[in-house]
Amino acid sequence: MTTRGRTPVDEQRPGGAHDPVGRDDAELARVRAVAAAGPYQPEWSSLQRYRAPLWYRDAKFGIFIHWGVYSVPAFGNEWYARTMYQRGTPEFEHHRTTHGPHDEFGYKDFVPLFRAERFDPVAWAQTFQRAGAQFVVPVAEHHDGFAMYDTARSRWNARAMGPQRDVLGELGSAVRDAGMVLGASSHRAEHWWFMNGGRAFDSDVRDPANADFYGPAMREETAPNEQFLEDWLLRTVELIDRYRPQVLWFDWWIERPAFEPWLRLLAAYYYNSAHAWGREVVINYKWSAFAEGSAVLDVERGALAGTHPEVWQNDTSVGRTSWSWVEGHRYKTMAELVGDLVDVVAKNGVLLLNVGPKADGTIDPAEVALLEEIGDWLQVNGEAVYGSRPWTIPGEGPTSLPAGSFVDAAERTYTGADVRFTQRDEPGGTRLYALVLAWPEDGVARVRAWGRGSGLVAGELEDVRVLGADGPAVVRRTAEALEVDLPDRRPSSVGVVLRATLREPEPPRRDDTLH
Template sequence: MSAKYEEILEYNKKGRYQSEWDSLSKYSIPEWFCKAKFGIFIHWGVYSVPAFANEWYSRNMYVKGSPEFEHHVKTYGPQKDFGYKDFIPMFKAEKFDPEYWAEVFAQSGAKYVVPVAEHHDGFQMYESDLSEFCAVKMGPERDVIGELKSSVEKRGLVFGTSTHRAEHAWFMGVGKEFDSDIHEPLKRGDLYWPSEQAQPDFQDLQAKPDPSEEFLIDWVERTCEIIDRYSPRILYFDWWIEHEAYKPYLKTIMAYYYNRGLERGFPTSVCYKHDACAFGSAVVDVERGKFAEAKPYHWQTDTAIARNSWCYTDSLIYKSSGEIIRYLADVVAKNGNLLLNVGPKADGTFAGEDLSILLDIGEWLKVNGEAIYDTKPWRYAEEGPTKEEEGQFSDGSATEYTSQDIRFTAGNGAIYAIVLKCPEGGKFTIRSISKSADPSKPAFHGLIKRVSILGERSAEEFEVDEKGLSFTHKGIKSAFPVTVKIETE
């Protein structure tokens, strides 16, 4: 057991939070997170250099028969002569401008930013004392995480990080199965270490072999190094932490992180997938998916601008700006946050499509932000005929909404009805705000003093009857959702 690991354990013994679920469950989600609603996720690293397929290139280039394997041999030569590590000198990030990045994110309307500190490939995008394979010592020779943190916080945005290190235990192990550059001896700190055998079933949370104790302690130390050096307000974990071998070490990290936040005077938030953490001890995250109904607890979905990759590639399939804005409205109405991923190019620039989408979202939020930020779910989250698909990886295609599909939020003494498709002829009907002769029906029974469309100066002449609140605003056209503000007495 290393001196650093013992230091972490001793620190936790003196803190409010202990490495047990009953203690960690006393945690509360930070208020700022519940108000923020919209954040930016960033996948950028050595895997951005080949720009092929997706961010799993570092593993799949060693998987015989895969498109990545064939592409790699054809483009760069055999893996024994040109392995993943040989992309590092090509990752120069020569046009990386953290000030510009932060400005783009601010203009997008995001309130927090979460770059990947280390992905499954094992290359750290920050200054590390635990390995030479980090962005400060190789590749860009810059502290990407540190520079971005400074620029983001300068603009009043909250800074977080994600770590996907847990999967690295087995991620590169397939390279040992043939003559490649991945072979023993490997030692702690090497890029390819430990390259262990992958479990046969990634859904088996007790699958063998377990990662070594040395790897698990190294995982704890790397994560705590990020916590100590960069003070992230959010710490996002990818999926493999749910495996039973990680659980004691995960609880150690969480206790350390929460205690550090208390010591430094700011609340922190762990985000997790599946059931990796005890419910109530951190923020539930749904990857590339969402809930079909509103939840009584705050949650987050992370998804990407592109359907087929988290990092930049030469074959991205982009979602439209309108699809993402409608997704944001649906998630917020159901008590969630949207963490939207963008993948910069290897040189540090953004593709034109990424910029266009981010700025479209920002322009929409300039007008409609009061219906998103610092709001709460209303009595109803939604109305309309279109049914939502629930669960992970459910955003493979765009949902076709109608002008009857509406999402609700509440705040500022008002009810916001976000109409997901602008109605033809400007005829609006909000059925959830209606009169009812049935006293058992929880229809709207209050005083409305004003109805308006956000971005329009004049109030609307409206009526409320058994069919709902209705009005006509002639001439209104929009490819994006339109928000009706209903102010009550």
């Protein structure tokens, strides 16, 4: 660990830590020793033996939290620390008009205003538990370089400044006490260039006194140097050692080639450390930063065209354009959020849904209401989600998201013909689920894939029920579809979920008279 105090032999570390000569060398040696000790080695061939844990594959639903200094200006989005220094942007003009010239009031000057005076980690955890979340992933450090945890590698952290509380530590305790799993996200990699707009004009980014916060502020096209990469690794190791998160989420810039050997080292250290703890963990990555199979793919605000052979994750937000709370937030509808969840789960994925608390530590009532409504929906329909597995096809119907990232900002309206499928094995047989994404106008749910003529159901469908309704449903199975008469009372606020037990066809009887 490094120390906050500076001595005559200290060297300035890029990104803000003061390291007594040799201290980081010793820590790096320890990290390499753990990574080399197994069961994983820092080589892709070894790391590809990784398998995502069962708890994560069964969880299906987690909460992401973007909360930090950017919650004070609450303008634009969580990239305010960057865009406020980019001339010609709305954030630049807003900042100059609202807060003053950039050389007199910079991003650092929001830190004392980030008081979090109403932050109640227990209340947050209760809200996430009420929503039905199985794990929680707070942003430990965003691109702005302000750590939301107690770190020895930078004085710019929530324990030393602003809230003067170990946000990640307090929330982690509350999350675990509520029976959920704690994760953490690191966006530190992007800090290499994040504040560079402030170097182009007279701003406080140019002041050497602020270099331990705003630096390095390099150009985006330059590769991070070894000192920055070393600091990135040791910050992440500190997170792992101090908080033992079971999900470690990274943003996209780690896919730069310079990170590759450090990613292998970090993954081996994390997986081996977790093995020593007796825990199973997950690394989330985007695009191609990790070798396939060595961690869990994350698709931001996105969708896949079909079912992925391995578990994957979609991270999205209750807001359409901003991850952090901003004035004038535009929220998704409950129907869209349920659609996000079930489309991901039907394709072998996990949904990480983001909320953005306000600077005072409260979660906007509109976001709380959405989370509570998701929880109510899962109370009725959760057996079709938690612990489920993909069916033969992920879905049917006219409405879908295009495959790829950043495809969910436009509004969507689902119909009663939009259906997603899951299944689960039970002692009484395989349970099939059809998650209909809107209530059919005529009160009859029609599932084409379950029709006798589809060729997708090898056997008979028995005990067909509407989740949340009493007793077996009235059904008709034709060549075109399985038709289910729905009850007068809607069991949940979005769509309806059908459950059927699949009776496998009996194998041909053996004739013992033939030899």
